Amino acid sequence: MNNLVKYLKKSTLSIIFIVTLLVGQAVCELSLPDYTSNIVNVGIQQGGVENAAPKIIRKSELDKIMIFLNSSDKGTVLDNYKLLSKDTLSDSELKEYKQEYSILEEENLYELNTTDKDTIDELNNILSKPILIVSGIEKGGDQVDIMKKQLMANLPPQSQTEDIDLFTILSSIPKENLDSIINEMDKTFDNLPETMVEQSAINYVKGEYEAIGVNIEKLQNSYIIRTGLIMLGITLLSVMASVLVGLLGAKVAATLGKDLRSSVFKKVMSFSNKEITEFSTASLITRSTNDIQQVQTMMVMFLRIVFYAPILGLGGVLKVLQTNTSMTWIIGVGVAAVLVLVIIMFLVVMPRFKILQSLVDRVNLVSREILTGLPVIRAFSTEKYEEKRFEKANKDLTKVNVFVNRVMSCMMPAMMFIMNALTVIIVWNGAHSIDSGSMQVGDMMAFIQYTMQIVMSFLMISMVSVMLPRALVSLDRIDKVINTDLSIKDPKKAVEFNTEKKGVVEFKNVSFRYPDAEEDILTNINFTANPGETTAFIGSTGSGKSTLINLIPRFFDVTEGEILVDGVNIKDVTQHDLREKIGYVPQKGVLFSGTIDSNLRYGKKDATEEDIIKASRIAQATEFIDSKPEKYDTEISQGGNNVSGGQKQRLSIARAIAKNPEIYIFDDSFSALDFKTDSKLRKALTEEISESTILIVAQRISTILHAEQIVVLDEGKIVGIGTHKELLKNCEVYKQIALSQLSKEELANE
Incomplete structure (x- = not known):
């Protein structure tokens, strides 16, 4: 997980931006239910009327409500309402207000002059119950009639007229008596939820708007459309945030995937x-x-x-x-x-x-x-x-x-x-x-x-x-x-090769054991391969020939002893510098998708056309290349499946020759070739690359007859070193291998 954080560092700004967008998206998503609630509660149930505190109210109605307010609440209400009358308005203002409130011609109005939410909430609390009381009294009923009779009984005889209304009576009685009546009325609302009180008050306000001449249907539609547009805008913001998060998230993830693939590939390489x-x-x-x-x-x-x-x-x-x-x-x-x-x-x-x-x-x-x-x-x-x-x-x-x-x-x-x-x-x-x-x-x-x-x-x-x-x-x-710990590493301080010993390969007391194996597969190997000479390795199957060869380019590291190239221990130089000196041809030819030319240039990108033709000629590949319509531009399929085994092997050999290295390693590379091609190729190698060190692993005696040095292996040990004739005389293992492939007469002729 720590490594994952390391790979995400380059995307830090994108991640911060993503988090910011997600916060914004969440805020948008969380605000939508409130607007849905408002559309249902205010837009549909309340006809677009948002508050119990009316935006516009007749002076006569506000006077009735003021009866049931204490002096402090009265002051708060009057501070936040502006009187609209013929006397207080200019002609232009009066004309403008009349267009919206036609009743202004007959009656004075009060208009709410604040948009502060906290103030409006305070006015809602102040006005809800008094509005409910006024609404109840205006609707009338037996209880209202009884209250009116009781209060009229306490009035002077000259004031007891049939046309007097209850509000006039309440406004004229002593304050102590009025407070007592208001307290009794308030008790009837104690068991009612605040939402019900406010809803009832809003119904009154709705009726008041109708009385004033406000278009309720227009008010309702306006509120629903306005709220719906806000919701649409919030939704669009949420969608934009979501799309941007998706794009940035995909980019961050793709970058992470690219970096991980690159790291894995480099590590595997x-x-x-x-x-x-x-x-x-x-x-x-x-x-x-x-x-x-x-x-x-x-x-x-x-x-x-x-x-x-x-x-x-x-x-x-x-x-x-x-x-x-x-x-x-x-x-x-x-x-x-x-x-x-x-x-x-x-x-x-x-x-x-x-x-x-x-x-x-x-x-x-x-x-x-x-x-x-x-x-x-x-x-x-x-x-x-x-x-x-x-x-x-x-x-x-x-x-x-x-x-x-x-x-x-x-x-x-x-x-x-x-x-x-x-x-x-x-x-x-x-x-x-x-x-x-x-x-x-x-x-x-x-x-x-x-x-x-x-x-x-x-x-x-x-x-x-x-x-x-x-x-x-x-x-x-x-x-x-x-995080795999590599078994083969470059030294912390690499040394340079000795230019005076160019192409010299020395094995000194080399032993090798495969990981987790119980026994050594190679034991105490000692020999020297010099430039201008061919050193061949032969032995029975499983004797360790290919393993020995693979130790030179450090495909494996020796268990004991040391291998010197140009007089330097191969563990003291970088793997790149070591392998630059080697032209390696594996036992099984490997080609890459591309053209014949791109495959031959694989080890040396700047090889000239003459170098490529020469390498092909030495490897005996010119004949079949020239027979192709596109010659060196002929396409090679994946794995070289569109060429034969012998052609693939010759192209692999040509690729190594085109590199022009100091050391050639042929790991049983001639086994796929017929005897005639094998002979021509070995002859061309001897003539054309005579200054390089040639190391050959072979199964056929005929391939190595003329090698300057033949190393005979048996069960991981050297049992003989010398020329073909010397080994026939003093190495029984070599003699048995030779007799198994050639007759005594053929060996004598050789």
């Missing part, structure tokens, strides 16, 4: 055969592709969800607490249900994720083996067996994948069930609250939306949590490759 064997080629391919893809996908999800979900969930909880605290237990139930579901999934799916990637490795391994060995499979008619082998690997992977996907597919229906169940519970409880007047329909809708947002945030985190194990397994597999 520095692997020796030991590390390649430990991981296997198929596994390294999986780690470079599928595993990195898993991490890349996880990073997109991580950036998109892990930062966003907590903000959304926490914001949703805070909003819910502001909406209605009596139903917060429902959220607890929902979150608990989600957590139980996720824990069950973790327990079921986690073990499968741990083996999934190894099964992908297995499928890649089997596929690679079958495709590489297809000719052999067909030759032995084992197609059915290989089909069964692949089918087993395929079925094992499919079985685990199907299981994981089935469990994952169950998650969404289960989550939908939980969310719908929560909606039903909220509606059930909310209906009772709406019926009792403690909640409005819009508030219930907002509560449902906030609850869904909270549950969805937990769901998103859960989805990431389910994906996380597989990504962590992949990350661990990638990390093991990147």
Whole structure:
């Protein structure tokens, strides 16, 4: 994980920008339920009237309301309302107001002159109950008539007229008596929820607007359209943030994938055969592709969800607490249900994720083996067996994948069930609250939306949590490759080659044992190969010939002793400098996709056309190259599958010759050539590259008859060194090999 942070450093600014955008998106998402609630509560139920404090009210009505206010509240109300009358308005103002409020011709009005939300909330609290009292009195009824009779009884006889209204009576009675009456009236509202009191007051305000001449339908439509446009704008901002997060997240993840692939590839390129064997080629391919893809996908999800979900969930909880605290237990139930579901999934799916990637490795391994060995499979008619082998690997992977996907597919229906169940519970409880007047329909809708947002945030985190194990397994597999300690390293302080001993190869008491092997495969090897000479290695199968050759370019490192090139221990120079001196031809010819020319220039990009033609001529490849219509520009398919084995081998030899190195290593490279071509090629090598050191591993005696030095190996030990004639006399192993290939007469003639 620390390495992952290191790779993400270059994307720090993008990640910060992503987090900023996610915060903005979450704020947008969390604000929408409030607007939905307002559309239902204010736009539909209240006809667009937002507050109990009216924006415009007749003076006569405000005077009635003022009766039920104390002196402090009266002062607050009068401070925030402006009187509109013929006397206080200029002609132009009066004309403008008359267009909107035609009743101004007959009656004075009061207009709210503040837009401060806190002040309006204060006015709502002050005016709600008095408005409700005034509304009740104006509606009349038996209780109002009884109150009027009781109060008239206390008035002087001259004031007791039938046309006197209750408001006039209340305004004329002593303050102590009025306060007592108001207190009694207030007690009737104690059991009523504030929302019901405010709703009732708003209904009065709505009626007042109609009386003044305000177009209620226009007011309602205007409020709904305005709120809807705000919601649309917020949604567009949220969408823009989401799109930008997606783009930036994909860029960060793609950059991470590119860097990881580059690091893995560079590390694998520095692997020796030991590390390649430990991981296997198929596994390294999986780690470079599928595993990195898993991490890349996880990073997109991580950036998109892990930062966003907590903000959304926490914001949703805070909003819910502001909406209605009596139903917060429902959220607890929902979150608990989600957590139980996720824990069950973790327990079921986690073990499968741990083996999934190894099964992908297995499928890649089997596929690679079958495709590489297809000719052999067909030759032995084992197609059915290989089909069964692949089918087993395929079925094992499919079985685990199907299981994981089935469990994952169950998650969404289960989550939908939980969310719908929560909606039903909220509606059930909310209906009772709406019926009792403690909640409005819009508030219930907002509560449902906030609850869904909270549950969805937990769901998103859960989805990431389910994906996380597989990504962590992949990350661990990638990390093991990147952090593998190399068995073959360059020295901290590299030395230069000795120019006076150009092309000299010396083995001094060299022993070698493969990693984890119990016995040495090479023991106490000593010899010197000089420039201008051919040193050949021969021995029975498994005697260690190829292993010995592979120690020179440091494909493996010696266990004991030392190898000197130009008088310098090869461990004291860089691998690059060492291999620059060597022209290596493997036992099996390897070509790369491209052209014949690009393959021959592989070891020396700046080789001239003459160099390429000369190398081809020495390697006896000119004849078949010239027969091609495009000659050196002829395309070579992947792996050189469009040329024969002998042609592939000759091109491999030509590639090494074109490099013009000091040392040539031919690891049984002539085995694919016929005797005639073999003879011509060896003769050309002797004539054209006589100044270089030539090391040849061979199975055929005829290939090495004229070598200046032949090293005979048997069970990892040197049992003879000398020329062909010398070894025939004093090396029984060589003599037996020679007699197995040539008759006594042929050996005598040679």
